[in-house]
Amino acid sequence: MSGQFYMQRVRRQIEIPEELGLQAGRGITVAVLDTGVGQHPDLEGRLIAFRDFVNRQDYRYDDSGHGTHVCGILCGSGALSRGRYQGVAPGVNLVVGKVLDHNGDGRTEHMLEGLNWVLAEKEKYHIRILNISVGIGSLSERCKEDALRRQLEKVCASGITVVCAAGNKGPGSGSISLLGEGRDIITVGCHDGLFCRNDPKRCEIYSGRGRALSSLRKPDIVAPGTDITSCNAFCQKNGGRVRYAYVSKSGTSMSTPIISGVAALFFQRYPEANREEFRQKLTFTATDLGEEWNKQGWGLVNVRRLLK
Secondary structure, three states: OOOOEOHHHHHHHOOOOHHHHHHOOOOOEEEEEEOEOOOOHHHOOOEEEEEEOOOOOOOOOEOOOHHHHHHHHHHOOOHHHOOOOOOOOOOOEEEEEEOOOOOOOOOHHHHHHHHHHHHHHHHHHOEEEEEEOOOOOOOOOHHHHHHHHHHHHHHHHOOOEEEEEOOOOOOOOOOOOHHHOOOOOEEEEEOOOOOOOOOOOOHHHOOOOOOOOOOOOOOOEEEOOOOEEEEOOOOEEEOOEEEOOEEEEOOHHHHHHHHHHHHHHHHHHOOOOOHHHHHHHHHHOOEOOOOOHHHHOOOEOOHHHHHO
């Protein structure tokens, strides 16, 4: 089945309880390192901090649209769509760092600055989760790879739950993103379950995969990611009306904020839990899709079982 994947459908597919409503994730802060975040009505009141590591601007913006789309999946209110495109955890607080340019490209130095900033601001903003919807292949300089791994390890060691995209370089063995290789990182692949089975562009085909014979099994989990409709950074406001409020995108970048939003729901329900307890329950309650491990990990996330 092809066509737009309304967030309502995604919410039903991963079994988010309807009674959670707009308060879902309230009190939980999620940091997002991406292309920035735009002025979208569905994200009004969510942003508590913004930092631009690319162009050093002192105001919030998104000149790519990727980051705004990711934030909408995570915590959009769905106000302009009467709830149709509501995000997973619309009550969360957002801390956004711009580490990618208008083309969605970035430098290792900017990502490292962003990670340092998240660590430095962790206590001030009570950051519990870090979303990185960025896929990185092997770098030409080994020292840069090592620096990224060390910094991600520091973020994990601080207690922050780090959620990274598996990347879109699949289906070859070992095609998973460099950022998602760490043992303590929750790596998210893309799979739409029974939906889009006949769509030649479905994201499970190119979702990054772990090494087939590795003792470290990656990805950890999968979530829907084909034609996900979310906030458009370039929406047009005309008087009291908003045009082109939403846009559809595909890939593991879209699957990742679903899991970050699910993490916010978990920590709202179990505020004393730590990142390892979340990881264990996330994986143990997933739905086995019968796919190879290096494609599906533990399976498709199931929120109702997770929150029990």
